[in-house]
Amino acid sequence: MPFAIKQATYLIIGIAVAFFIRNKSIIRIPTFWKILYLISIVLLIGVLIPGIGVVRNGSQSWIPLGFMNFQPAELAKIAVLGLLATALANDKKPKKVVYFQSAILLLLPISLIMLQPDFGSAFVLVVAVFFLLFAAGLSIKFFMAIGAVGIIGFIALIVSAPYRLVRIQAFLDPWKDPLGSGFQAIQSLLAIGPAGLFGFGYGNSRQKFLYLPEPQNDFIFSILLEETGFIGGLIVIIAFLTFFTTSFMMAAKTKTRDAQLMIIAFTSLLTVQTFLNMGVVTGLLPVTGVTLPFISYGGSSLVMTWIIIGIIFNLANTSINEGRR
Template sequence: MIGILFVHSAGSYWSEVHYKGQMPFAIKQATYLIIGIAVAFFIRNKSIIRIPTFWQFLYIISIVLLIGVLIPGIGVVRNGSQSWIPLGFMNFQPAELAKISVLGVLASALANEKKSKKAVYFQSAILLLLPISLIMLQPDFGSAFVLVVAVFFLLFAAGLSIKFFVAIGAVGIIGFVALIVSAPYRLVRIQAFLDPWKDPLGSGFQAIQSLLAIGPAGLFGFGYGNSRQKFLYLPEPQNDFIFSILLEETGFIGGLIIILAFLTFFTTSFMMAAKANTREAQLMIIAFTSLLTVQTFLNMGVVTGLLPVTGVTLPFISYGGSSLVMTWIIIGIIFNLANTSLNEGRR
């Protein structure tokens, strides 16, 4: 509900200027919320979630969609990335489904203790590299980064050796450098992060406008609906930078309440994982909670200037059908796994 309120506040003027005559963002977001909650309630009691072949099938579907979105005429380009497939009432982002399917199939595979460590390492690398490569071709560095870090949390929880993480970390650093070299705009983003005022009307524009929203807000902000940066200063404020508008209108206290709400949610979810009585349920809950945790604090880090600008939504709050519906699907999966473990424990 907080998300809908601030989507309305942040996106009202932007919608009026750029999407005149179309349905307001808040109404669309409310529709996506209803769909997401309905799907979550539908899957919370479905046993198919606990069948490994389901995750394998979902993984294949996500790979097909990731390939499809790169085909001209199927995928549409927004803000320099070909990441969406138009469905009429909403634009679907295959990367959102890929995050869920990759973590699900990996958690299911890691729960199989009969496999050797070498087989687990190889399978994990293959299952991750293929979708990551397709996501980077869009390009969508934010989604790729969130997925990779969530997989690291999953592998750590699965008990893989420290040597494995050191080796992967070394490869990751080399890959990160290669990505920057292969696309100069990423180096520009790093430079803009270090000194946004060097190019205030170009690469540093979003970071500066975000800080200009947050800085003057003080303890209590300017009040709901009284943001100044939403008047075409901060690009698409209802999306990735909605936390800037929230902080501008509610101040430090409002932002602290939101952070505490997220921390409560994450802590509760990790406690559900700790109480799960099957290894598969435990790993899946950890994986999906880690995904939302990483995405949340990456978004907050970007809008507050702690991290370089990258396109990642704030779960539950940012505008976007794919992001919101997939977030609620994750909630449904977590409840499904937690309730199953609880019921099995009672029996």
Template sequence: MILFLSSVLFLSIIGILFVHSAGSYWSEVHYKDQLPFAFKQASYLVVGILGALFIRNKSFVRLPMFWIGTYILSILFLIGVLIPGIGVVRNGSQSWISLGFMNFQPAELAKIAVLGMLSFSLGNEKKSKLKLYTQSAFVLLLPVSFIMLQPDFGSAFVLIVAAFILLFAAGLPLKFFVSIGMTGIVALVALIASAPYRLDRIQSFLDPWKDPLGTGFQAIQSLLAVGPAGLFGFGYGNSRQKFLYLPEPQNDFIFSILLEETGFIGGFIVISTFVLFFTTGFTLATRVKTRSSQLTIIGFTSLLAIQTFLNMGVVTGLLPVTGVTLPFISYGGSSLVTTWGIIGIILNLANDSEKEGRR
């Protein structure tokens, strides 16, 4: 438990430091009269930690009705964000709802709701195989459909893969995944065909220099940050790509700036800390007493692991560009607060198990 919490706190502090470094110039140019990104990120972290401490001591997270209610609420938010005048458009996606002090992304809540709903459904009820398969597919695909309408392919992909890992851990047979996978491939082809920009992203991934000032721009600038960094980087605060070369470097491409300034050593430390976090998270899952709690921890840990892998893969040119943040480190209140909410739930379930073990 101590290693789990220490890794999360360390990554969050690293996030504040590099949000400050990566976003300082961008903030000065575009948001002269607003609070610095690092100050906002620190505020979001305080809110997230307080939320996690609150959730940690509440028994409602172990009640199936809580997850049913959270799931329904997430669907309502996903519908609401698509309504003109409610949803806020950023970078071509209508994925946000403005709360004044921060922008809220309903897809973040949906990820938690879907995985929690699936975990308690699979862990607490005995159903026929047909009902189990049908319900699991519906619980997953309904919110994914709304997320894709925004469109937000990155969030949908992360949610689907995390849900598949959860369902596999729950013991669903291979034929279920084959049928869902085939449906997903057909849907993916249709989505690419319906939106040419997705095909452009794939082409730019294969050859970003084909359109260096267009679809390949972010990938090239990220590689120009990572490539020359060497073993120790250029030093904290000495990034060159943050000077308006990488668009909004404090967000999805913050790991590029981190690697540019700290080099291989800094990247290795951060990746090792993430590995420690995931390892201890999965270890906590093996210690809990109830099946539903075990599946919940597996699902949430998998969610953050996939999101981390996807973000780092994009930054280093291993994967096509997708708008997925790096957990705990990328700037953003919606992402940081909900991620710490996940930590609170994991601590709640793990702590409850420890109390049972001491009785």
């Protein structure tokens, strides 16, 4: 089945699910997030079992469902953030205890995601949790301490896996190995560089024809820039910024703490993932294998993105209605 037809199918499914959950009160029930968290853990374990998980590009991150390959890490992102947000909003325990519990709840799914390995998903989730903890009132002292631990862990992960160190080296100097580790980054820049203000026109990309790996997935923004140029890329960035700003403003206007924290958490997740992808594509960050929300090809990513949209509108509408009572 052609990419366009598959992507259209995923889009319809995602929008349908978003409309379905936008009015469901279950989103506000902590037990729902606990169950979803447990389901995501089971799936993260299942994907690591030979015969269940599918290996692609060196990562065992997908479970085949026939019409699509499901990526449990996408569900885990939503489950972890939803559970932590409700816990931080409703828990009456001392903040230090809550933060410690949050770290434990985050550690298990992150460890399972890293075993696949999927560093990009793990990184996006960890950064989104940092934003959530900061919004929940984490003191600067604790924030700096956690950040220091995170940096040490990040360095340890790079050193412990040779391929990650190779990616860092390719980021610093992709031309040192232009046909190997630096190939993807170089081809992305070759797509963007000559595009100019308006690009080569829709469908006229050259790099997507066997030059740039994963042009429909992680590097779709490269192709978009090649075909629409600086102006097209700027329009897309402005659209993302408008959406993120609107979502954060919705969070500021909500009347309930749990809704506010969840909107901040899910918006932060999409924000981090978006600009991480754009940073990789433009050579500002090392290659991580993160999709661009709404645009990259892929069923799990697109459907889960629209589910997040449904959750955000659900929380915003419910909170506004509660404030009017």
